[in-house]
Amino acid sequence: MSHHTPRGRFATLLGMLATAGTVVALAATPANAAPAPSPALEAQQSAQATVAYRQAVELTFTVSTGGTALNVRSCARLSCGVVTTIPNGTFITVDCQRAGDTVTGNLGTSAVWDRIIGSSGPIGFASDTNIRSGYDGFHPGLPRC
Template sequence: MAAEGRAVAVTAANATRYPVAPGYRLNVRSGPGTQYPLVRSLPLNATVAISCQKYGETVTGPYGTTNIWDSIAPGEYVSDSYVHTGSDGLVAPRCA
């Protein structure tokens, strides 16, 4: 069992992280839209690991207009328009 725990930790540590747009304290929502409750705000210069992505409310941010929302933890979503993924499409699997 200990080996399994280490493997998960290594996988999580090596997850690709994407930078949030400079100068923004990005709001994290409980679902893919601004109508969902605010969970927390990310600090300036944050990076996020995207576990999956989901379509939701269309938002315009520094990286364009999109309806893609990034899941950064269970029940935590940020608009992809504030995350520099280098793509206008999905960069992670679709959320269930």
């Protein structure tokens, strides 16, 4: 019976892998390292980080329809229902953008839609062609939804 120490078995395994041409990457874990968080805790921390990130990138723009109210829809398509309207000239808060139906509005033609948020969270989507953000197309300071 062979009496290999754990270190000896490890060296033998590494030797076999090296002979087979296998690349081995090892990460040492200190004996006093904290245990990995539970999946539930990880999900909660991820959700909190997402909320903090979204709050950090909320930008305020102006509705610029040329006179009529801005239609805010349940999704980034013209076929989606209007959930509310916002008067021209109103300041709104946007937290992300996505591609949707191409729309021609007061500021041009685009397929970019902005997600408008209120004090209790997302309200809906509106075409970027009626929101004065200072950019044509996707705004570099906003994430994609």
